[in-house]
Amino acid sequence: xxxxxxxxxxxxxxxxxxxxxxxxxxxxxxxxxxxxxxxxxxxxxxxxxxxxxxxxxxxxxxxxxxxxxxxxxxxxxxxxxxxxxxxxxxxxxxxxxxxxxxxxxxxxxxxxxxxxxxxxxxxxxxxxxxxxxxxxxxxxxxxxxxxxxxxxxxxxxxxxxxxxxxxxxxxxxxxxxxxxxxxxxxxxxxxxxxxxxxxxxxxxxxxxxxxxxxxxxxxxxxxxxxxxxxxxxxxxxxxxxxxxxxxxxxxxxxxxxxxxxxxxxxxxxxxxxxxxxxxxxxxxxxxxxxxxxxxxxxxxxxxxxxxxxxxxxxxxxxxxxxxxxxxxxxxxxxxxxxxxxxxxxxxxxxxxxxxxxxxxxxxxxxxxxxxxxxxxxxxxxxxxxxxxxxxxxxxxxxxxxxxxxxxxxxxxxxxxxxxxxxxxxxxxxxxxxxxxxxxxxxxxxxxxxxxxxxxxxxxxxxxxxxxxxxxxxxxxxxxxxxxxxxxxxxxxxxxxxxxxxxxxxxxxxxxxxxxxxxxxxxxxxxxxxxxxxxxxxxxxxxxxxxxxxxxxxxxxxxxxxxxxxxxxxxxxxxxxxxxxxxxxxxxxxxxxxxxxxxxxxxxxxxxxxxxxxxxxxxxxxxxxxxxxxxxxxxxxxxxxxxxxxxxxxxxxxxxxxxxxxxxxxxxxxxxxxxxxxxxxxxxxxxxxxxxxxxxxxxxxxxxxxxxxxxxxxxxxxxxxxxxxxxxxxxxxxxxxxxxxxxxxxxxxxxxxxxxxxxxxxxxxxxxxxxxxxxxxxxxxxxxxxxxxxxxxxxxxxxxxxxxxxxxxxxxxxxx
Amino acid sequence: xxxxxxxxxxxxxxxxxxxxxxxxxxxxxxxxxxxxxxxxxxxxxxxxxxxxxxxxxxxxxxxxxxxxxxxxxxxxxxxxxxxxxxxxxxxxxxxxxxxxxxxxxxxxxxxxxxxxxxxxxxxxxxxxxxxxxxxxxx
Numbered sequence: 001x002x003x004x005x006x007x008x009x010x011x012x013x014x015x016x017x018x019x020x021x022x023x024x025x026x027x028x029x030x031x032x033x034x035x036x037x038x039x040x041x042x043x044x045x046x047x048x049x050x051x052x053x054x055x056x057x058x059x060x061x062x063x064x065x066x067x068x069x070x071x072x073x074x075x076x077x078x079x080x081x082x083x084x085x086x087x088x089x090x091x092x093x094x095x096x097x098x099x100x101x102x103x104x105x106x107x108x109x110x111x112x113x114x115x116x117x118x119x120x121x122x123x124x125x126x127x128x129x130x131x132x133x134x135x136x137x138x139x140x141x142x143x144x145x146x147x148x149x150x151x152x153x154x155x156x157x158x159x160x161x162x163x164x165x166x167x168x169x170x171x172x173x174x175x176x177x178x179x180x181x182x183x184x185x186x187x188x189x190x191x192x193x194x195x196x197x198x199x200x201x202x203x204x205x206x207x208x209x210x211x212x213x214x215x216x217x218x219x220x221x222x223x224x225x226x227x228x229x230x231x232x233x234x235x236x237x238x239x240x241x242x243x244x245x246x247x248x249x250x251x252x253x254x255x256x257x258x259x260x261x262x263x264x265x266x267x268x269x270x271x272x273x274x275x276x277x278x279x280x281x282x283x284x285x286x287x288x289x290x291x292x293x294x295x296x297x298x299x300x301x302x303x304x305x306x307x308x309x310x311x312x313x314x315x316x317x318x319x320x321x322x323x324x325x326x327x328x329x330x331x332x333x334x335x336x337x338x339x340x341x342x343x344x345x346x347x348x349x350x351x352x353x354x355x356x357x358x359x360x361x362x363x364x365x366x367x368x369x370x371x372x373x374x375x376x377x378x379x380x381x382x383x384x385x386x387x388x389x390x391x392x393x394x395x396x397x398x399x400x401x402x403x404x405x406x407x408x409x410x411x412x413x414x415x416x417x418x419x420x421x422x423x424x425x426x427x428x429x430x431x432x433x434x435x436x437x438x439x440x441x442x443x444x445x446x447x448x449x450x451x452x453x454x455x456x457x458x459x460x461x462x463x464x465x466x467x468x469x470x471x472x473x474x475x476x477x478x479x480x481x482x483x484x485x486x487x488x489x490x491x492x493x494x495x496x497x498x499x500x501x502x503x504x505x506x507x508x509x510x511x512x513x514x515x516x517x518x519x520x521x522x523x524x525x526x527x528x529x530x531x532x533x534x535x536x537x538x539x540x541x542x543x544x545x546x547x548x549x550x551x552x553x554x555x556x557x558x559x560x561x562x563x564x565x566x567x568x569x570x571x572x573x574x575x576x577x578x579x580x581x582x583x584x585x586x587x588x589x590x591x592x593x594x595x596x597x598x599x600x601x602x603x604x605x606x607x608x609x610x611x612x613x614x615x616x617x618x619x620x621x622x623x624x625x626x627x628x629x630x631x632x633x634x635x636x637x638x639x640x641x642x643x644x645x646x647x648x649x650x651x652x653x654x655x656x657x658x659x660x661x662x663x664x665x666x667x668x669x670x671x672x673x674x675x676x677x678x679x680x681x682x683x684x685x686x687x688x689x690x691x692x693x694x695x696x697x698x699x700x701x702x703x704x705x706x707x708x709x710x711x712x713x714x715x716x717x718x719x720x721x722x723x724x725x726x727x728x729x730x731x732x733x734x735x736x737x738x739x740x741x742x743x744x745x746x747x748x749x750x751x752x753x754x755x756x757x758x759x760x761x762x763x764x765x766x767x768x769x770x771x772x773x774x775x776x777x778x779x780x781x782x783x784x785x786x787x788x789x790x791x792x793x794x795x796x797x798x799x800x801x802x803x804x805x806x807x808x809x810x811x812x813x814x815x
Numbered sequence: 816x817x818x819x820x821x822x823x824x825x826x827x828x829x830x831x832x833x834x835x836x837x838x839x840x841x842x843x844x845x846x847x848x849x850x851x852x853x854x855x856x857x858x859x860x861x862x863x864x865x866x867x868x869x870x871x872x873x874x875x876x877x878x879x880x881x882x883x884x885x886x887x888x889x890x891x892x893x894x895x896x897x898x899x900x901x902x903x904x905x906x907x908x909x910x911x912x913x914x915x916x917x918x919x920x921x922x923x924x925x926x927x928x929x930x931x932x933x934x935x936x937x938x939x940x941x942x943x944x945x946x947x948x949x950x951x952x953x
Binding site: 263264268329371372374379382383386387390393394397398401420421422423424425426427428429431435574575576577578637638639656657659718720722745746748777778779781 | 844915
């Protein structure tokens with residue numbers, strides 16, 4: 001059949017470059033490998049020329065694939081599945097890039113793109129090591145190219161191509177018609193959660209971090225193949241760079257979670273988060289061992305080990321997030337594309353040769369037999385590296401539980417031992433926190449103290465002289481935080497609270513000690529202070545995390561309309577509060593009103609205006625959380641939180657549900673005559689009139705001093721058993737009467753006190769109205785995060801510190 | 816013995832004890848029938864949601880959601896959850912529940928206790944999308 005209106009040229013170009021990229025990276029791998037092996041000068045040069053030319057072809061191919069895919073998405077060529085599945089016409093231009101990395105194929109492309117960029121930097125800078133290192137990088141490129149090739153080899157599908165046509169991938173009646181394309185009006189759209197500016201910049205940065213971990217690995221691998229170990233001076237700036245980018249990439253994800261996901265926080269120990277954190281931990285461990293070796297000759301074996309596992313763990317995290325194996329434990333992993341075995345091979349093909357070479361060369365890796373001195377920097381630094389590794393090991397073990405379950409299902413003898421498969425603990429966050437808080441304590445103290453030790457050995461007098469001032473300052477600040485900070489996180493027992501405070505002391509010590517190190521030891525020479533700056537940032541991150549989480553408070557504790565018949569007990573959590581439009585609601589230190597909402601046509605979001613008035617009379621503020629309609633194929637809304645940022649805290653608000661009712665209010669008041677003790681029924685229950693109150697002080701704000709006021713104390717009991725107090729009243733002044741109605745919003749009920757019918761018998765007339773117009777309402781959650789600025793500031797400071805040390809190390813080996 | 820060896824031993828011991836502690840906390844996947852045999856114990860159940868039984872009225876109590884869940888063996892249980900109704904819960908294909916059985920009701924007191932395996936969240940449900948495609952052509 002001939003289809004009308006299809007534009008197949010971009011797809012054909014794209015497929016051509018997919019194949020070219022596969023072939024070019026394979027040729028580059030072989031040529032770099034040959035160049036590395038060759039000892040004859042002329043031969044080595046000619047292999048290198050071939051290799052570089054192939055790598056150039058590879059780079060051109062990857063860039064071309066990028067351009068073609070962008071062309072397809074931005075021109076809304078819905079004949080291509082990728083464009084149809086991940087974008088639609090209404091999408092803003094800035095989010096077109098996000099469509100790339102919504103799918104697995106696009107994110108592999110991104111990874112591959114960064115390998116190309118890093119590859120050229122390596123070719124230009126690594127001199128003798130170029131061939132060995134680039135063999136590994138090119139091979140990684142080849143593996144990534146297989147992920148997007150989307151072809152059948154010997155009956156097995158390899159990879160998943162971004163250029164497949166919609167009509168080939170799906171079975172639907174409309175594809176039997178030649179003009180089907182004109183019937184597809186729009187694409188499926190980008191997931192609403194990804195329509196956020198952080199999602200435009202977070203993936204590229206994170207993938208640069210991911211991609212850059214191949215470099216220390218490649219140096220280590222080349223070192224093992226050639227049995228030479230001088231690469232460590234090259235790998236230092238690379239490892240710092242990688243740690244900087246991976247760290248910032250992870251924290252940008254945290255920022256995205258905080259700003260646009262409504263789980264009320266920045267870190268949830270989700271498997272996807274864990275899987276990217278663990279390689280960072282081992283990489284930082286490797287970086288420190290690398291430094292130790294460069295300065296003392298110790299820890300080279302550990303450096304090899306950490307650089308190898310960091311990259312392998314990146315591959316493992318790729319496997320975890322993309323294989324669909326985390327389906328029951330993570331809220332955000334990619335769907336299974338049926339490439340699990342391929343992803344598994346991707347890990348093994350790097351892990352196996354690296355491990356083989358590592359053990360083969362283990363004996364010949366230089367080491368120092370003499371023990372480290374107790375008062376030497378290398379001793380404590382190495383312990384720090386081990387603690388980082390321990391921390392990462394525990395995290396990845398817990399995260400790998402679903403993998404273990406999967407393995408069990410493949411072996412019968414295991415099935416008989418483990419009858420039930422393991423699930424996460426009931427409180428996965430606390431499971432991690434109770435372990436990692438001690439890691440924070442140890443790392444905090446080590447990072448502070450170790451800086452003041454010298455390599456080889458340190459005289460005790462020198463040490464005493466240098467550390468006394470920072471220790472005193474730390475004690476003062478820590479005592480202030482402990483006694484005035486008001487961190488009373490006692491939900492998990494006193495032990496955990498003590499641990500939190502110990503970790504706070506540790507992080508304060510890190511900040512103070514490293515700041516004073518720049519001052520006291522480096523004499524303010526900021527050029528060489530990269531490490532100290534990074535450590536200050538690390539301390540700030542720890543401090544920000546500990547305070548903002550330890551003191552996080554829910555402001556929206558629900559206190560109204562507690563149902564007596566339902567099983568809501570006092571200890572049950574009740575974090576959502578209902579706000580009725582235009583009605584002030586009490587929320588701790590604030591009176592909160594949902595004033596209005598509006599629909600923004602451009603970004604298709606509905607913004608709610610929530611007004612906060614502090615009870616102490618200080619200036620109020622407004623926040624604008626919003627909801628966005630989900631993309632096609634899914635109903636409902638996704639919520640985007642909003643936060644009001646103060647210097648020392650964030651007030652964080654998100655909508656958990658909303659209900660709108662536009663019906664005009666047409667009902668009238670129904671009048672009832674009654675006396676004290678009488679009961680009146682209404683649509684959803686009844687109310688008891690208890691007594692009359694004359695000028696009650698608790699209603700003082702409703703009448704002026706020269707008025708005489710009468711209020712009725714009435715209790716409303718709904719069918720469900722909820723009880724509400726309602727107090728309608730009248731105010732009299734100079735024969736004129738003012739009616740003050742009261743409402744029970746949850747019951748859509750307005751009650752007013754009309755008049756006194758018979759003073760002697762105590763008979764009164766009240767008016768009841770059951771209105772529909774009160775039902776525009778929403779429920780929301782309001783959280784307070786104190787000191788969260790420290791966390792974000794810490795991330796920036798740590799990044800700056802890492803980049804400073806990258807420059808420092810580059811200067812070192814150029815000079 | 817070298818100092819470093821002692822440090823290593825301490826760390827290995829720490830790792831083992833941490834993991835043992837952790838394994839003491841893990842829950843197991845249960846069926847509804849086996850869950851009913853273990854009241855008061857923290858467990859995890861994968862089930863399907865019976866959408867007709869969802870009861871949630873934000874005007875009355877936004878922190879109380881009840882529904883019934885059915886597992887693959889056909890057993891049914893009542894579930895109570897003390898937080899807001901997860902978005903798009905009705906569209907879930909599967910639902911992972913973490914909590915404990917009390918008086919025949921599966922009580923979930925942790926916000927993370929419900930994990931909705933939802934086609935709309937990050938994942939693209941091609942069936943829903945396909946339906947969308949079919950209706951677009953009409």
